[in-house]
Amino acid sequence: MITFDQAQALLAAAVTPLGIEELAIGEAAGRVLAEDVHAALPSPRRDVSSMDGYALRLADAAVSSTLALVGESFAGGALPPPVGPGQAVRIFTGAAVPQGADVVIIQENCEAGPGQVTIERAFGSGRNIRSMAGDFAAGDLLLPKGRRLDPLAMVTLAAADRAQAMVFNRPRVAVIATGDELAAPGTARDHPLAIPESVSFGIAAMIGEHGGAIVHRATGGDSLPALEAAAGEALGLADLVVITGGASVGERDFAKAMFAPHGLDLVFAKVAIKPGKPVWLGRAQGKWVLGLPGNPTSAMVTARLFLVPLLAVLQGQRGDALLDWTDLPLGTDLPPGGERETFVRMMASPRGLVPLGNQDSGVQGALSSAQWLVRRAIAAGAARAGETVPALRF
Numbered sequence: 001m002i003t004f005d006q007a008q009a010l011l012a013a014a015v016t017p018l019g020i021e022e023l024a025i026g027e028a029a030g031r032v033l034a035e036d037v038h039a040a041l042p043s044p045r046r047d048v049s050s051m052d053g054y055a056l057r058l059a060d061a062a063v064s065s066t067l068a069l070v071g072e073s074f075a076g077g078a079l080p081p082p083v084g085p086g087q088a089v090r091i092f093t094g095a096a097v098p099q100g101a102d103v104v105i106i107q108e109n110c111e112a113g114p115g116q117v118t119i120e121r122a123f124g125s126g127r128n129i130r131s132m133a134g135d136f137a138a139g140d141l142l143l144p145k146g147r148r149l150d151p152l153a154m155v156t157l158a159a160a161d162r163a164q165a166m167v168f169n170r171p172r173v174a175v176i177a178t179g180d181e182l183a184a185p186g187t188a189r190d191h192p193l194a195i196p197e198s199v200s201f202g203i204a205a206m207i208g209e210h211g212g213a214i215v216h217r218a219t220g221g222d223s224l225p226a227l228e229a230a231a232g233e234a235l236g237l238a239d240l241v242v243i244t245g246g247a248s249v250g251e252r253d254f255a256k257a258m259f260a261p262h263g264l265d266l267v268f269a270k271v272a273i274k275p276g277k278p279v280w281l282g283r284a285q286g287k288w289v290l291g292l293p294g295n296p297t298s299a300m301v302t303a304r305l306f307l308v309p310l311l312a313v314l315q316g317q318r319g320d321a322l323l324d325w326t327d328l329p330l331g332t333d334l335p336p337g338g339e340r341e342t343f344v345r346m347m348a349s350p351r352g353l354v355p356l357g358n359q360d361s362g363v364q365g366a367l368s369s370a371q372w373l374v375r376r377a378i379a380a381g382a383a384r385a386g387e388t389v390p391a392l393r394f
């Protein structure tokens with residue numbers, strides 16, 4: 001059996017990004033940039049006021065002085081006239097600072113009269129002026145290739161004055177859940193031998209959060225001919241097929257077998273991890289196939305550890321960038337590690353991380369309380385409360 005690191009290296013070596021396309025900015029949220037984005041303009045474009053008030057010369061800014069109002073400056077309005085000695089311009093937030101002015105006194109410290117303004121109160125040392133290009137200059141690199149256009153990056157993209165962006169294609173993903181016992185949520189109560197099909201809903205949500213588009217969903221029983229047909233249909237529609245269940249060694253574990261007539265080539269199968277040992281990755285008809293164990297906790301842990309990096313690489317990112325372990329303190333002692341590398345489901349507490357009480361691979365009830373996966377090496381020694389351990393956001 002290969003180790004977790006070996007499996008990650010095989011994934012990174014085998015998988016390459018999908019194609020790229022140009023999208024209008026309004027369509028690009030959530031995509032990954034396939035180009036560097038440079039600023040077309042400086043920001044701010046010129047010296048602008050950061051407050052509503054009066055622009056004047058610092059030399060004229062004594063308390064009780066009265067200045068002649070010679071114009072006004074609005075954001076997006078005409079450029080104001082210059083300010084000379086003894087003069088001021090009415091100014092608003094974001095508006096151009098007139099030539100000659102080097103301070104804006106906020107209006108709360110002034111009293112305006114007809115054609116004039118008097119500085120009534122002492123003001124602080126701030127000039128209330130944002131300098132031209134103080135944020136970025138024209139030509140500056142604002143967003144690198146590989147950056148996901150999350151809500152914050154969307155602001156930066158628009159500020160670069162870009163109407164469109166080159167982005168990686170969204171991976172089209174098919175999700176197949178297998179098992180004769182599975183029934184659609186809401187219907188299991190009607191069949192004494194059925195259980196709700198839960199896993200694919202978590203997997204589909206994770207795919208959506210990481211930039212994939214679900215193009216097909218199916219639930220298959222445990223009959224091989226029907227599963228072979230389902231595999232063919234999914235391969236025809238998607239860049240990636242995620243199949244849950246049937247990954248182990250049971251008589252009706254057909255997840256790999258159903259892709260065999262479609263030319264399945266395995267990248268790896270079986271990894272020395274707990275939970276999730278039966279996870280496998282392959283390629284068939286030029287499409288990726290990721291097999292996850294059916295046990296709900298195992299499926300979600302292996303999705304976080306393999307599906308998320310796989311989606312990242314398909315979208316031009318480094319898969320290991322999504323495996324960003326942080327050292328965090330334990331809130332309790334941990335027993336020694338076993339013969340498989342273990343990913344312990346943990347919650348944050350004021351004392352540090354504490355494991356969920358039930359670490360069984362089949363857990364569904366407490367799964368929503370799991371916030372972190374703590375990595376425990378094969379045969380790791382016991383860990384004490386207060387020690388730091390590598391943790392990954394689950």
Ligand SMILES: Nc1nc2c(c(=O)[nH]1)N[C@H]1C(S)=C(S)[C@@H](COP(=O)(O)OP(=O)(O)OC[C@H]3O[C@@H](n4cnc5c(N)ncnc54)[C@H](O)[C@@H]3O)O[C@H]1N2
Nearest residue numbers: 177179197198199200245246247248253277293294295298
């Ligand atoms: N003799 C051995 N038995 C097992 C081994 C082994 O090495 N030797 N490995 C175990 C491990 S580890 C795991 S993990 C499981 C995974 O097996 P499968 O991927 O074949 O999963 P299934 O048998 O199909 O299902 C396991 C369990 O999960 C439930 N399930 C499956 N799919 C769903 C779903 N979509 N929604 C909700 N629940 C689901 C299923 O009913 C089973 O209870 O194998 C061990 N066995």
Ligand code: MOO
Nearest residue numbers: 275276277298361
């Ligand atoms: O590896 Mo399985 O996921 O332990 O139960």
